[in-house]
Amino acid sequence: MPAARVLVLFAHPALQKSRVNRRLAAAAAAVPGVTLHDLYETYPDFHLDVAREQALLVAHDAVVFQHPFYWYSSPALLKEWQDLVLEPGFAYGPGGDRLRGKRFLSAITTGGGAAAYTHGGHNRFTIGELLAPFEQTAHLCGMVWQEPFVVHGATRLEDETELSRHAAAYAARLAAL
Ligand SMILES: Cc1cc2nc3c(=O)[nH]c(=O)nc-3n(C[C@H](O)[C@H](O)[C@H](O)COP(=O)(O)O)c2cc1C
Secondary structure (H helix, E strand, C coil): CCCCCEEEEECCCCHHHCCHHHHHHHHHHCCCCEEEEEHHHHCCCCCCCHHHHHHHHHCCCEEEEEEECECCECCHHHHHHHHHHCCECCCECCCCCCCCCCEEEEEEECCCCHHHHCCCCCCCCCHHHHCHHHHHHHHHCCCEECCCEEECCHHHCCCHHHHHHHHHHHHHHHHCC
């Protein structure tokens, strides 16, 4: 069976400062079938080409949102992407079936450690709970939610072996989509 066509929508507003997402993105780009789409590189002025984005979605079997966790959500351009690209009649609502059946993976890095994302922890909610808007967005569009890929404690991750381990784990998740 040919590899699934996987569209990685990558959003990092300060890639030159990134350690973890930079590594994950490079690993993703090397996986057969993966299209790495760097949104901040493509749309530095936030003027999204909606028709192009929708055509990209239609041409892939799985959709990945890859980004650092910013204020318990995505960086602004990925929110803009959702607001403009997921139109009624395309993504949901009457006739809006173009994303139906595609797998959806949320791939995030967090500054907070795993223990912070517990009910007794610093961030009070689990990652699963905080990603509920993404899960419901995928559901509304008929996409199949996958267990999120999360790298915790990303701001303190410096060890080369650890970085490589996370990059390999991410590549494996993408290859299995
Ligand atoms: C504007 C901003 C908001 C952030 N919000 C969160 C947050 O809500 N939760 C969290 O765990 N980390 C938060 N962080 C930390 C980032 O998630 C962290 O720097 C990033 O995952 C590191 O990945 P990178 O090396 O690819 O930049 C925030 C960072 C910035 C700059």
